[in-house]
Amino acid sequence: MPVFEEIENLTDIPRKLRASEAALLRQKLIGEAPESVLEVCQDISQLTLYLAAILDDRGGGSLTTFHSVKQNTRATTAIRELGLQERIASIPSGRSYTWAMQRLLSAQPPLSFDVCVLNGHKTWDASGFGIVLADLLLRPGGLMVFLDTQWSMSTSPYFRERPHLTQKFDADELASKPVALAIERILPRLNYDVSEVPEVPSMSFARKK
Template sequence: MSVFDLITSRYKHIPYMDGRRAAVLREIITENGARDILEIGFYQGKSSICIGAILEDLGAGKLVTIDKGTARKHEPNILDLLEETGLGHRVEPRFAHRSYTWEMQKMIAAQPRPQFDLCYFDGGHQWDGTGFGVVLVDMLLKPGGILVLDDMNWSMARSAYHRERPGSVAGFSQDEREAQTVRLVWRTVLPHLGYAHLREYPALDWGVARKPGG
């Protein structure tokens, strides 16, 4: 049995990367020869260990994944999962003090600058963070690199989190609350950067695009 099969079977109770999504992500990674991978938003680390397992089965590669420091409070958290699975050599978690965008700034400023084959983007979904975050991701993707956007149809108005916390949207206009902000980035920012829309996965709420060049 592959490492991927072991991981997806053993940890199927942990959200949010279910077996169907993990299998599609494996296809995308394998078909595009991605070995250096960036992930924005890992929550408990389920998606991270799935990617780590994919790379382990391929025998090469590493994932750098970023989330807020508050992710340490989850039970289990990503560090627990990496210790249990032995995939720490494939996955490097980074805990941001405030925002993943500042962590990416550090990566952009590093010499040599990291360059990734693929980014799985499941960070904060509001316009400001997603729009600016994707621009920063573009600076870290190799020419021809792949961007996988999660929650294409997310909106504050439809979010269970925000519905349960009405005060969290108090500063937003009604049109911004109702906007599908990740899809807005897909429709406006990515074409501006020259990305090709490769495919949408409506059942997964994903969009996959390719950076020009390569």
């Protein structure tokens, strides 16, 4: 059984992707045949496993990701159980993965990734800044992958349970879809071609020219 399919059976890891999203991600990345993938995130997750499994199943490539101090121990264990540790280079995210990305930008020789998968915080600030930093790390012709493009604070269970966190936001920002808005407002100005798959509206893809 391909490692990718084994991840579906790991019921003790919180799901990040629906089956349709995982299938589309696999299809896109196999078509890209990337040698280097960057996952922009605060911590490893089910998505990390999927990305590493796609690379492992095709027999090549490496994944750079981030982990928090209180990292997901079950996901970390699953990486070892599935034999994916050789595919993954995990960097401490610290206070914020955006600062960890600054360290990647400072690396010598300069780093350049074939694919960047944005799976970080979804507010406007985080989405917009994450795109700009990812663009600096993505090679010309590379692909950006976006998840949760339909997310908004107004419909987020997390923020609904913590209404005090939303008091500083204007009503239009609460109702907005920040990831989709960042894609629409920023990527064309950075010279990207954006594409979507109607059957999976929660994902978007952007090709760097």
